Amino acid sequence: MKPTFIERGTAIASRLLGNEMMVMSVKDSTFFTLNELATVIWNAADGCTDLSEIVCQKICPAFDVDYQTAITDANRFVEELSQHGILVASGQPKNAIETVKVSA
């Protein structure tokens, strides 16, 4: 499976309430309530860590869920939020993209 690196979008406003992240797209005012599991992925979305690594290290042990179930849900979550610019998914880590841009 190809790696997926996720980063939080820039055109968003967010606020943590309890264990859930409230996220709003400031472009189209779409509002999302991220549950506890999705909030963990959101907080780990640094653009440098592969999604499968996030699932293995932060989701499976904390939520007692098997890897295949968790990665399927995580991919679906990333796909949905990417459609609204809430998350940005890439096949390369953030630092690698910056390096390519600089060298070009």
Next chain:
Amino acid sequence: MTVSAHYQIGIEVGGLPILVNTKDAAFRDQLAAHYAGFISRSQPPRFHLDVELLSAPLNPGAEIAVEARNGRWNVRRADFIAECDPQAGRATIRQSAGTHSFDSALRIMHTLALASEGGFLLHAASAIRNGRAFIFSGVSGAGKTTLTRMAPADATILTDEVSYVRFRSGIFEACGTPFAGELARNGANCAAPVKTLFFLEQGPENHSGEIQPQEALRLLLRNILFFAADPELVSELFRTANEFLELVPARRLTFRPEPHVWSLIQ
């Protein structure tokens, strides 16, 4: 030589005085009747608003479009075009005759002005009781007008449809508005600190219950009136909604349509 008369009338909602200029005396009189209780002589006005009346709709069938760009606001709908330069304090509306188009444009101007000042318009009824304001938010059919009609004599109705929330001196206040719903009556032109925000739903018995902060934020954002696809203002509105809920308790008010429900509102 052409001689043309100009007629003026001041309208002040939420402490925002707007001086309206029109060439049509009958339209000025229509505004005076429609905004009774909110006619103002405050000087200087925050906005000078020139109204040009048209004989036919401008953009038949057009959906509303609101742009806030380079510090200027542009609003277009089938029946009016409004442009506003908030820095200069000047605005224009080209619209079909009558107060309906004007009222829509005025509400939108207030949503834009409030968004940058830590306030908002909310799809909600509101009333003052014992010196404190109570806001009752809900979609159409939730019971805003029903609750308003059953208000006891000691309650001052601010609106049955669109509540005006502003931030002043560290507190959120609700102000009366002339933006009426089914009640078809202007609210009282006064303001008070907001004590509680209720989200309405009709049910078999009267009950006021706690609501999770996440749910309160979701419902509040859903009921705030805002039309501009402007990232900066939307971001500001999100921040304001969160600050409002940090300062004002939000509860769910389930009620049956009988006056006793007001015993829960004080």
